[in-house]
Amino acid sequence: MKIVAAYPESLTDKEFHYCPGCTHGIIHRLVAEVIDELGVRKDTIGVAPVGCAVLAYDYFNCDMHEASHGRAPAVATGIKRVHQDKVVFTYQGDGDLASIGTAEIVHAANRGELISTVFVNNAIYGMTGGQMAPTTLDKQKTTTSPYGRDKGLAGNPIKISEMLAVLDGPAYIARVSVHDPKHIRQAKKAIQKAFQVQLEGKGFATVEVLSSCPTNWGMSPVQALKWLAENMLDVYPLGVFKEVD
Ligand SMILES: Cc1ncc(C[n+]2csc(CCOP(=O)(O)OP(=O)(O)O)c2C)c(N)n1
Numbered sequence: 001m002k003i004v005a006a007y008p009e010s011l012t013d014k015e016f017h018y019c020p021g022c023t024h025g026i027i028h029r030l031v032a033e034v035i036d037e038l039g040v041r042k043d044t045i046g047v048a049p050v051g052c053a054v055l056a057y058d059y060f061n062c063d064m065h066e067a068s069h070g071r072a073p074a075v076a077t078g079i080k081r082v083h084q085d086k087v088v089f090t091y092q093g094d095g096d097l098a099s100i101g102t103a104e105i106v107h108a109a110n111r112g113e114l115i116s117t118v119f120v121n122n123a124i125y126g127m128t129g130g131q132m133a134p135t136t137l138d139k140q141k142t143t144t145s146p147y148g149r150d151k152g153l154a155g156n157p158i159k160i161s162e163m164l165a166v167l168d169g170p171a172y173i174a175r176v177s178v179h180d181p182k183h184i185r186q187a188k189k190a191i192q193k194a195f196q197v198q199l200e201g202k203g204f205a206t207v208e209v210l211s212s213c214p215t216n217w218g219m220s221p222v223q224a225l226k227w228l229a230e231n232m233l234d235v236y237p238l239g240v241f242k243e244v245d
């Protein structure tokens, strides 16, 4: 009998602490399925961020390391350079990667470190109560932009994938979304590719995953997925921004 769906070995049986409808859980599952399918679980080291995914080390059933806020690419760099035979990935939110950790991701990408990054962009600081992030959309209301983000004051939503794609170090940069099943399947393929280019020694890889935060967006889970599709895709177009053969 062919098994078509099973609980991933690369996830522990610990219950997620994420809010109902939060897409962090879906993205965790995709990463775990990819690790399983590549058969690298025992050779994988993940680096967890600060943010809602701070407890990712409890959920991924591989070796995990916690980094301080934004520093995951620097920590992953050290791990990979010492353990060149391991598959090293970071899992980071937009507050972590695109705000306090912008320098770390840009320089790791520019150096072409052989690491893979899963970048979860939910356009807000989730863990700390819904403050504006660099990725927050223009006019989007957050707890620190109650009248809506004013790009004249706070700047424009930052497009990390486009930024990283112009550097020489990355081998694969893509943006995907998890707002419906079709896009979830595409997201998994991109995450798989990001791990594959590392296994093939091609260079740095990042997959930006557009994600929802129903709690801090003040929406139901279903409304949040609709809002993502209707508002985030225009600002953050999906696609492959760089792929080296
Ligand atoms: C050095 C430091 N500065 C600030 C914080 C507070 N802080 C914790 S999580 C976070 C932002 C998290 O947002 P994001 O990375 O987008 O992840 P999410 O919670 O949305 O998944 C901030 C600012 C901290 N823990 N450490």
Ligand code: SF4
Pocket: 017, 018, 019, 021, 022, 023, 024, 052, 122, 126, 127, 212, 213, 214, 215, 216
């Ligand atoms: S606060 Fe937002 S990002 Fe964090 S677990 Fe809840 S829904 Fe997810």
